[in-house]
Amino acid sequence: xxxxxxxxxxxxxxxxxxxxxxxxxxxxTVLHDASGCTGNFIGFDEPRWYGTHVPVYCxxxxxxxxxxxxxxxxxxxxxxxxxxxxxxxxxxVGSPVPMIVGCDVAGIAHEIEERAGVPSFGFDTTGxxxxxxxxxxxxxxxxxxxxxxxxxxxxxxxxxLGADAIDFGITPTIASLRRLLAESxxxxxxxxxxxxxxxxxxxxTAAHVNLVVSRSGLSTAKLLHDRYGIPYLVGLPYGxxxxxxxxxxxxxxxxxxxxxxxxxxxxxSSLRKAENGGGVLVIGxxxxxxxxxxxxxxxxxxGPVTVGCLFGMEQxxxxxxxxxxxxxxxxxxxxxxxxxSTVFADPFLKWLLRNVSKRFFPIPHYGVxxxxxxxxxxxxxxxxxxxxxxxxENRDATNL
Amino acid sequence: MKKIAIYGKGGIGKSTTTANxxxxxxxxxxxxxxxxxxxxxxxxxxxxxxxxxxxxxxQIKEKGxxxxxxxxxxxxxxxxxxxxxxxxxxxxxxxGRGIIAAFNKLEELHAYEEFRPDVVLYDVxxxxxxxxxxMPIRDGYAEEVIIVTSGERMALFAAGNIxxxxxxxxxxxxxxxxxxxxxxxxxxxxxxxxxTFAEQAGSRILQVIPRAQIVQEAEALDRTVVEAFPDSPxxxxxxELAKKIMEGSANV
Numbered sequence: 001x002x003x004x005x006x007x008x009x010x011x012x013x014x015x016x017x018x019x020x021x022x023x024x025x026x027x028x029t030v031l032h033d034a035s036g037c038t039g040n041f042i043g044f045d046e047p048r049w050y051g052t053h054v055p056v057y058c059x060x061x062x063x064x065x066x067x068x069x070x071x072x073x074x075x076x077x078x079x080x081x082x083x084x085x086x087x088x089x090x091x092x093v094g095s096p097v098p099m100i101v102g103c104d105v106a107g108i109a110h111e112i113e114e115r116a117g118v119p120s121f122g123f124d125t126t127g128x129x130x131x132x133x134x135x136x137x138x139x140x141x142x143x144x145x146x147x148x149x150x151x152x153x154x155x156x157x158x159x160x161l162g163a164d165a166i167d168f169g170i171t172p173t174i175a176s177l178r179r180l181l182a183e184s185x186x187x188x189x190x191x192x193x194x195x196x197x198x199x200x201x202x203x204x205t206a207a208h209v210n211l212v213v214s215r216s217g218l219s220t221a222k223l224l225h226d227r228y229g230i231p232y233l234v235g236l237p238y239g240x241x242x243x244x245x246x247x248x249x250x251x252x253x254x255x256x257x258x259x260x261x262x263x264x265x266x267x268x269s270s271l272r273k274a275e276n277g278g279g280v281l282v283i284g285x286x287x288x289x290x291x292x293x294x295x296x297x298x299x300x301x302x303g304p305v306t307v308g309c310l311f312g313m314e315q316x317x318x319x320x321x322x323x324x325x326x327x328x329x330x331x332x333x334x335x336x337x338x339x340x341s342t343v344f345a346d347p348f349l350k351w352l353l354r355n356v357s358k359r360f361f362p363i364p365h366y367g368v369x370x371x372x373x374x375x376x377x378x379x380x381x382x383x384x385x386x387x388x389x390x391x392x393e394n395r396d397a398t399n400l
Numbered sequence: 401m402k403k404i405a406i407y408g409k410g411g412i413g414k415s416t417t418t419a420n421x422x423x424x425x426x427x428x429x430x431x432x433x434x435x436x437x438x439x440x441x442x443x444x445x446x447x448x449x450x451x452x453x454x455x456x457x458x459q460i461k462e463k464g465x466x467x468x469x470x471x472x473x474x475x476x477x478x479x480x481x482x483x484x485x486x487x488x489x490x491x492x493x494x495x496g497r498g499i500i501a502a503f504n505k506l507e508e509l510h511a512y513e514e515f516r517p518d519v520v521l522y523d524v525x526x527x528x529x530x531x532x533x534x535m536p537i538r539d540g541y542a543e544e545v546i547i548v549t550s551g552e553r554m555a556l557f558a559a560g561n562i563x564x565x566x567x568x569x570x571x572x573x574x575x576x577x578x579x580x581x582x583x584x585x586x587x588x589x590x591x592x593x594x595x596t597f598a599e600q601a602g603s604r605i606l607q608v609i610p611r612a613q614i615v616q617e618a619e620a621l622d623r624t625v626v627e628a629f630p631d632s633p634x635x636x637x638x639x640e641l642a643k644k645i646m647e648g649s650a651n652v
Contacts, residue, residue, distance in 0.1 A: 069531060102500050102531025106539055107572040114571060 017134025162217020235262025426478030439487025455486020496532020
């Protein structure tokens with residue numbers, strides 16, 4: 001029962017991540033479930049769902065189908081839908097019940113591809129992992145299937161990886177990053193997965209560098225590095241003072257071909273362990289948290305800043321003393337730890353805060369609080385985060 | 401790496417045959433890995449000289465995320481890497497899901513990359529009873545299936561179900577039937593019965609293993625025949641099967 005959530009909702013799961021990653025690909029996406037998981041995805045995890053006509057369906061899995069393993073029923077439904085939709089690709093996305101009964105989603109996709117004649121994918125998502133894993137496996141599958149070697153762009157060019165809707169919600173953060181890139185002389189070959197098309201996907205290897213803007217993009221960056229030798233930079237420039245350093249690093253990666261991570265090396269106090277109430281704790285997705293840390297440090301924060309990873313932690317993106325917060329108990333212990341006087345986290349996490357004298361800065365994340373706080377999320381790039389910090393400094397953060 | 405799943409009715413002699421083939425292959429210089437896919441977790445006992453090794457699922461239950469490769473893979477006779485997927489106590493839990501969880505753990509711990517076996521033998525319980533028990537013949541695992549059967553009606557019935565499952569998976573590009581091993585029970589017209597079955601399945605008999613007391617004698621010593629009585633005709637029979645498997649003559 002250690003992983004029981006009492007106050008927090010379940011965070012966005014892997015099947016939502018996979019379905020979300022395919023949202024812009026004209027993909028007939030079928031969540032293989034009874035309807036609850038599809039409801040989660042379209043109702044809470046995918047900010048772009050309402051008002052769109054993206055073909056996302058529920059397989060309508062029923063008890064007898066699960067018991068009998070009636071794959072043909074699902075295959076027939078998908079083939080029938082594809083006749084009228086004529087999608088460019090098809091995806092079967094797993095959920096907890098197919099996982100329990102050992103449903104062969106990859107095999108089903110193989111059969112569908114044979115019969116429908118369009119590329120088809122089966123994702124073994126289970127609902128037991130977080131959205132970032134789903135985004136990763138879907139993006140990796142797209143890269144393996146469609147990306148081809150092509151000539152390098154004549155001007156400096158990047159792909160943006162990990163730009164998924166659950167991490168960036170409805171904020172214009174990625175648009176701002178693209179504008180900054182353009183101002184610095186970089187073109188953008190592909191943004192993945194939000195805004196991706198088959199054309200940009202196929203020609204991703206034209207880019208000189210992959211920019212990884214969330215943990216969900218790291219696996220794809222490694223895949224493109226291993227297959228095509230494209231180096232990657234992990235990180236985001238939150239806060240105006242970070243921008244020169246960030247773009248300096250990007251240029252260095254482009255010229256040297258050596259991968260780098262922005263936001264983990266520092267010569268200031270934050271390499272110290274937080275002690276005696278002087279520390280800052282930033283909780284959330286690891287790459288965004290690193291970016292917030294850099295912005296806060298550049299803003300003059302004297303105390304150590306520690307990142308608490310909500311959806312899993314990559315060692316290569318860590319500073320010493322960063323922590324993985326695997327469940328509500330660990331989140332609660334960290335958020336109430338007396339070593340930290342200031343906490344940045346999704347507003348829902350404030351429910352766990354017992355000490356009202358702590359400063360709590362809300363950073364909404366769609367994978368935690370969904371649409372409830374989505375409109376409060378800031379454009380964190382190009383000074384947006386500085387303005388956000390300044391506005392918060394002028395009021396009592398704990399009353400937010 | 402050659403990956404072969406060995407299926408057949410419970411009690412027909414799959415584990416004995418598999419362990420003897422593993423021992424024979426190792427004596428021919430191959431690096432072998434044997435994965436028992438049965439909740440009883442006794443596939444590798446002869447290779448481990450009677451020692452019952454902890455199963456993957458028992459270790460996951462006990463150690464959670466801290467399970468390491470050394471906790472689940474043990475070296476048996478001839479350097480054969482022995483793994484038991486394990487499973488729940490009869491009457492509770494879900495054995496099929498257990499096999500999937502065990503296979504996922506082997507992948508997660510990079511077992512195949514670490515041991516780099518020339519041959520992996522999956523010794524799979526009785527029949528393809530649910531999705532989990534078909535896991536060893538799904539994409540990425542065994543490319544070939546060998547069915548062990550006798551001429552007895554129930555053994556042939558189970559073998560027929562396995563052929564059906566393989567046929568069903570053919571459109572998914574999965575494992576193909578490489579052949580039938582006849583583990584003889586000395587019933588009337590046994591050779592003829594099994595040969596007819598193989599023909600009807602579109603396959604052929606790879607090896608006829610005669611019923612011999614020496615198998616029980618070796619088992620009483622907690623050894624394979626290949627180890628305990630290496631110069632016996634029965635040992636030669638297992639070695640011949642192993643040779644056929646590696647030469648690819650098993651392909652139909």
